[in-house]
Amino acid sequence: MTERPLMIHDWIKAILHIDADGFFASVEQAVNPLLKGKPVIVGAERGMATAVSYEAKAKGIKRGMLIHEIKKLCPDAVFINSDYEKYSLFSVRMFEILRRFSPQVEEYSIDEAFVDLTGLRRVYHCSYDEIGMRIKETIKKELGITVSVGISLTKVLAKVASKHKKPDGLTVIPGRQIHLYLQDLPIEKIWGIGHNTAAYCEKLGIKTALQFATKSESFIKKHFSKPFYEIWHELNGRSIYPVNPEPKKEYRSISKAKTFTPTKEKEEVYAHLVENLENACFKARRYGLCTKKIIIFIKTQDFRDRACEIRLNSETAYPEDIFPFMKRAFETIYEKGETYRQTGVVLVELTSMKMRQGSLFENQVKLDKIEKLYNTLDELKIRFGRDILVHGAVLNKKEKVKRQQRMKIPFINLKI
Structure with missing residues (x-):
């Protein structure tokens, strides 16, 4: 029988995570429709790929690859200089759209945000799934870019959900289904757990997110520090990290x-x-x-x-x-x-x-x-x-x- 995290209630809280798909490259394609469907590489001025379109990813191109390597791999790639002010403008507009749906929006990065949707089903007379879909459709219509959305009880689980289907995905993880999404998920894929911590977990016999989430509280306290104890709570559906709507200290480039x-x-x-x-x-x-x-x-x-x-x-x-x-x-x-x-x-x-x-x-x-x-x-x-x-x-x-x-x-x- 599959083990389950402790939380089984569906919607004590509802947190949405939004992640723009290939943001810099998608913005360039939105601004110049002739680039749509083409393998776009952003970062030509730096001699390496700082962002790539999904068409480029399909050809094996990854961020950080040098331009001359990309040309060998994909002769028809389109190289574009970064335009940070343009991306910042799109980012500001995306966050403005999110604030139409909820005042609780955390600008996590230029292309990511968390939104607290708790209690808004009654306001919009629809499910959290439908709210997420409305947000996606509004962004696509007004900005011409796609985003992947995850909705769950906590920020960590919402991040798991948004990564589940990319690009242009929508994944909802209610409390009773948490175990289904964690059972095959490698521990290093969890937000906040890096390579070294994943290696340490493996020494303790923990390879998946579910194995970590179903460990006892005493085991987690004995072997891990406070940040990972908090992640353990979040994976079990208990919200520890609130959505912080305060303006970020970092601004546009x-x-x-x-x-x-x-x-x-x-x-x-x-x-x-x-x-x-x-x-x-x-x-x-x-x-x-x-x-x-x-x-x-x-x-x-x-x-x-x-x-x-x-x-x-x-x-x-x-x-x-x-x-x-x-x-x-x-x-x-x-x-x-x-x-x-x-x-x-x-x-x-x-x-x-x-x-x-x-x-x-x-x-x-x-x-x-x-x-x-x-x-x-x-x-x-x-x-x-x-x-x-x-x-x-x-x-x-x-x-x-x-x-x-x-x-x-x-x-x-x-x-x-």
Whole structure:
């Protein structure tokens, strides 16, 4: 006889988990219908697949694969540069749709969310299955993308359900059926249980989620720490993790790219990259955001990309803090003799300036000066346009002269 988790009641709570299918690639297909049905690879600017469409997955392509490997495997693959602002916009719209159905929405990531549906059957005069289907259909109709939905008594079980049928799936796990979905599910497939914990479980004779869920409370407390004790409760249908509707501390990514007259001049290529950084940081400051992770890329005349990721010790939205690191990163990706046509900067994992965690080694006096300086510059840019003041590194000697003649204003060399 099959063992069962302790919880057998169907709907003490109802938690929905929504997971967008191949989100970045699906957004690109929604925006450009000509890409539908084609193997789409997102991440061309980084030289690797950061997201792939289900058509690409069907051909064996996975996230993280290098572009040249993908071309050998799938010659007809379509490669696209990442557009994080576009994906963020779709994400915001998806979360807005979810909030039409319930005020309790947790933005778990850019393409995932939890929704508390408890008690809403009476409001909508239908089952939780039907509510889930309405949400799916609304997203498909308004955004042109598909999502997989799971509904169960807890967040962990809802995650199990949403992964059960992908893409475009809807799976509902009521209390009495929990054991049916856990009995063949490998323990490492459970949200919150990683490779090392799965290996430890195997030493204890636990290979499936059901074997873990049906262990006694005393056994779990003896062999596992608190987080896994909580997962054990969740697998048994007892909700431990509430849906948190508080706004996330992470916000959208900001990307700025510039295509220019092809050139071999190193100084000019770097100048365009600096201008991208200035514009990206200006937008971040306007929204009260900062970052400690930046991606820069340069594109050759024959559309080959080279990219580099920069990680800072602390968050910032001031180019002055980033320039030294970006200069070194640029040196690693620039190839002498190549002709370049585009540069780009992406600020990722943005967080609120108010939540910024400073470093012990920061010079607070210098930080205050930088902040005061950029506050003044931002006011001028907002009032007169962002080209009213630019960093000296943006322009080479010829461009400086042209800009002075055109704008009839002096260039300011600012030192901090």
